[in-house]
Amino acid sequence: MPGFRCQPGVGGRHRADTGRSVDLWPVDNAIEANGLGKRYGRRWALADCTLTVPAGQVVGLVGPNGAGKTTLLELAAGLLRPTTGTIRVRPRTGFVAQGAPAYAGLSVADHLRMGQALNARWDAGLARRQAAAAGLDLRQRAGRLSGGQRARLALTLAVAKRPELLILDEPVANLDPLARREFLDSVAAAVAASDEGTTVVFSSHLVADVERVCGYLIVLAGGEVRLAGPLSSLLAGRDGQRSLDDLVVFHLREVTR
């Protein structure tokens, strides 16, 4: 079973990765972080974090605001370079950044063409089907899309490159309940449609979102992993907590004490 270990306190025991910020590591785990830390000025956004994310699962990354979720996911996506430690991810990774950024002046069709231009294994048919399923007008400029539509566009771009690992950073944080439901369903559908056992890692500060689609849970707080494991086993040994939400809150409280 994939385990976790995050010690408090960081004292430069781990050599920062001086070469590539992300090593490619095609084994059973989708992500493996070892002594991973990221510091901004004097503040550690993520501290001495060791964790593995199993391949072939939909993994929820839960934690309060400022827990280090975005830092961890951007390290995995290669957008950030670790201050300490190493992180290894599957070679082909799709990433949807927080807020689903898109080029306001480019149309939906332009974005799909961009995906094709920038990715070796682009699936144009899949991209068109995804865009159609999301109800996206190809001629519409991204700047005029609603938040929900932009999130679907970003998901389309990330899925059509046929990634082994799909990372979604707070994809539904700013969406209304209906758009939120549609987005999560489209993620589930995209995973089901791919026959390659895509791993999805998706962060949220709401346990309910995670519970709906995830089979594996990681709780992050204060830049450290607090709890990790398959949802079923976490619920089986839930220490008398009534729901997953209560379990997560219990672990977050235990830490702050």
Add this chain to the structure above:
Amino acid sequence: MTWLAWRQARAQTLIALTAVLAVAVAAVIAGRTDTTHRMWLSALVVAAPGLLGAFLGAPLVAAELENGTFRLAWTQDVSRVRWLALRLAVTGLASMAVTGLLSWFVTWWAGPLDRAGLDQFGSFDARDVVPVGYAAFAFALGVLYGLLLRATVPAMAVTLAVFTAVRVAFRLLARPVLLTPVTRALALNPATTGYGASGFLPFVPGSSLQPAAPDLPDAWVTSVAIVNGKGIALTGSVLARTCPGLGQGRGGGTGHVQAPQGAVNATQDCVARIAAAYHEVITDQPAGRYWPLQWYELCVYLAAALLLAAACAWRVRRVG
């Protein structure tokens, strides 16, 4: 990939191109005879590279960092460096092409006036090929400051300031000596040498003898000095000792205002006495060096632009 880079540069490039075409049409309609129009067109050629560097170069990466779209662009299969290289190439070439077109047009438009003026080096910065080098340099400078400052507006301001400083410093310190100037020794001519102050207003040195410009059409005279046989420059005290009373009247010499005949005679008499021990030494770039200097300066700026582009590639890998 090239398509994407062009798609992202298209709007600004077409705006700049439209502006150039509008100026060209207006200038042709106005006719090719007015030296004031020529001055404005030259100023436009001088300003264009910096403006393009600020408006096309500075936002190239800074806007991506500000809008968060770098998280989209840099998480695709194509590496950051390759992404940047193509965007630098396409947008940079667009910037150079717009500047080149403007410079080519102004060079053609001002041709008759320039040839009549016999002062080709006077408009060196605003004609022919060098503006293309300035455009490449300003563009790469803008991209680099966008990467360093991570904010579009400050990067635009710093780009304009640094580009202007580099251009002025290069013009004053480097261009005169890019090719070793030709040195000529001439006898002082009492008929064409006056007395007065020279230099720009904040730096007016003491008044001295002022030889008239030598008759070197289309050449660039980079320095004029009056020295004796040992190469020592004429000092104010030597001048005062040799010619007591010089400059006490109401002026004289070759100025536009006709001086009293007495003062003219006194000045000519003085120059004749000075000329016994001193002569004039000028350094210049002859007319035939115009094109070698154009190509040389173009290459220097293009090389600097390539170095800046390499710095951008190094820097973009270290963002985050």
